[in-house]
Structures are given as structure tokens and as C-alpha cells.
Amino acid sequence: MAQVVLFHKPFGVLSQFTDKGTEGSPRPTLSQFIEVPGVYAAGRLDKDSEGLLVLTDDGRLQARIANPKYKLAKTYLVQVEGAPDATALDRLRRGVTLKDGPTKPAEVTAIDAPAPLWPRDPPVRFRKTVPDAWLRITIREGRNRQVRRMTAHVGLPCLRLVRVQVGHWALNDLAPGAWRFATEGGP
Secondary structure (H helix, E strand, C coil): CCCEEEEEECCCCCCCCCCCCCCCCCCCCHHHCCCCCCCEECCCCCCCCEEEEEEECCHHHHHHHHCHHHCCCEEEEEEEECCCCHHHHHHHHHCCEECCEECCCCEEEEECCCCCCCCCCCCCCCCCCCCEEEEEEEECCCCCCHHHHHHHHCCCCEEEEEEEEECCEECCCCCCCCEEECCCCCC
16 A cells, blocks of 8 residues: 655755755755655645645556646645736636646635744745735646746736645645645545
């Protein structure tokens, strides 16, 4: 039976076990949090994003989670700069054309600010003269920095991005930097 680990990736942590980046300034990686041998991230969250990362030791399950052809839903809470109007939300729902081609339609809802989230270090920038808003966005693909690029494309730069669900696996009350084995089956 496959091992599945649900990890709450903090802001600034790479979605890999080693840092092959710049020498002399290693960045935090999964190895500083997870000591389960043989598991690997199924998909990625960029270092500026936080929230649910699924890891597994099963290559087929990893492919079903990460490969866009399986259309596994990934849901994010997204804090954006600006006030989204109906036109911007509709464009996201229909899909937008990015430099690497059109995105598939997304499920997008404007939401109230979520219940107090954990603090982020560094904190999200705040400007008194520019409003911000929260969106709940579900996509079924997973291009590099896709949600950030989509919101920027419609004039709503992303300030904070938190993945709260992958398929039926949810972040729930898992604290930043904490992990647990999934008790439920695959997607």
C-alpha cells in the first residue's frame, strides 16, 4: 500500500528535499521537516506559496496527482491586490491566455478574508491606498506559478497563495511545517 504524506509547506520552503540553487546560501527544503524515507512531492508549490503538499512513495499515484491529464482539482485561497469586479472573475472562470497558452476554466469565488491564518514571515505587504481581496480558486491543471499568473493577467496581482486542497485531501488544521500520514485512499 502506498504511503501518502500530507505536509503544510511554509512560505519560503522549496518543494524538494535538496537545494541545488545558489552555493553558500542554502534555502529551507522538505528534508528539514519530513523524515519519511522514499516519499517525493506529487506536484509542487513554489517557494512563495504555502499550504498543502502531497508526498508519496508510489510513482503511479504521484503521476495521477501531478499530471494535468488526470484533471485533479487543486484549490487555493488567494489574497490579491485590488478589488475584483465581475469582469475579472468571469475572465478567470472562462480561462485566460497566458504566454504558454490558454488555461482551462477555473472555479472562482470572491470570499471574505478567511478566519485568521497563521502569520507569514515576511508578512504580506499592506498599502493603505490599495484594497486587497480574497478569492477561492480551483484549477485542474498545474502550470508553473499558474494561479499567480492568471490573477496578474486580469489585473489582480497575488499577495498570498495558500493551497488548501488537492483532490479530496485537505489542509484542515495542519500547522505550518507539520505533516501527517493520510488515512484515506488515493484520488
